[in-house]
Amino acid sequence: MIYDKKILICYNEPASPYENYLGKSVGKDEKKIDLSESEFMNTLITIEDELKRKFNDVASLGFNGNFVQSIDALRKIKPDIIFNFVESIEGHSNFESYVTGVFDMLEFEYTGNNTLCLGNCLNKIRTKHILRAEGVPTPDYLEILFGAQLKNLTVNLEFPLIAKLATEDASIGISEFSVVSNHDELIKHVEFLFSNYSQNVILEEYISGRELNVAILGDEILEISEISFKGLPAGLPSIVTYEAKWAAGSVYYNFSNPVCPAPLKRNIRNKIEDIAIKSFNALGCRDYGRVDIRLTDDGNPFVIEVNPNPDISLDSGFVRAASAAGLSYLELLERLAHFVYRRINNDQKN
Secondary structure: OOEEEEEEEEEEEEOOOOOOOOOOOOOOOOOOHHHHHHOHHHHHHHHHHHHHHEEHHHHHEEEEHHHHHHHHHHHHOOOOEEEOOOEHHHHHHHHHHHHHHHHHHOOOOOOOOHHHHHHHHOOHHHHHHHHEEEEEOOEEEEEEEEOOOOOOOOOOOOOOOEEEEEEEEOOOOOOOEEOOOOHHHHHHHHHHHHHHHOOOEEEEEEOOEEEEEEEEEHHHHHEEEEEEOOOOOOOOOOOHHHHHHHOOHHHHHOOOOOOOOOOOHHHHHHHHHHHHHHHHHHHHOOOEEEEEEEEOOOOOEEEEEEEEEOOOOOOOOHHHHHHHHHHHHHHHHHHHHHHHHHHHHHHOOO
């Protein structure tokens, strides 16, 4: 059956506001563009082709710094449903939520999470506040404001710590040097982050243990995946770095391998699923999301990230979890469209 609906796939055109995405010092010739953005372009054609199997009118629109042009295009196209894959504008993640605000103002329906959810989840400090208010376990933390004087910094946290950019995603700025074991290492790395990314930094107590990803579609948990660090050279922390996600051939890429479904005892699985759903709902997520959890050796889960609109490229963890749950790529896209249909029908009834 072919649906008579006008579909518009919206995405952000690749851009690179930072010279260094790796989270560590690199040689001049090694500085790279943000592969987390550019890699989506390889998936765009696949998404278009899949949707054309079910919809008679499918088009795409790239967003860039010329926002007025994008708004004019939206008004001209007048889509019935927007498949929203915009994660930044000109490489700036803070503008992700602005785009859905425009969709709302123009009264266009779109897949995925709304403006409030996207804005809250991007801000790691705000996410922490919301999770803790709902009783969700998350590591102890401290925010360091950009430009703070570091020599007199007091840190009432237990080392080792992990330092991350407070308002970035896609593991931008995360490397093996993100995990620090003492005050001197901390100061050195925070200075590096300030210098390269000009934004606030969040310090978290590093949770030693297993890394789990919980994919949620609607109100259904698809599968729990684990990132296996088996074979990672001794001395490197078991974390998902930027290189692990995007730099094929790197050490972290080679030794950060997904296992889906993750081998878990039933009682631990139930505990993780309950915490993931609670986190998803606490942040106001809808349609789809991924909750990242560290599981200690004694079975205590800590939520480290809530990711609305996670990557659904063909080789992404979310698509892998959907496949493990028996969903084809087209069926996953159809589910996202179905959520929008349901909202439209509810609005019409009201």
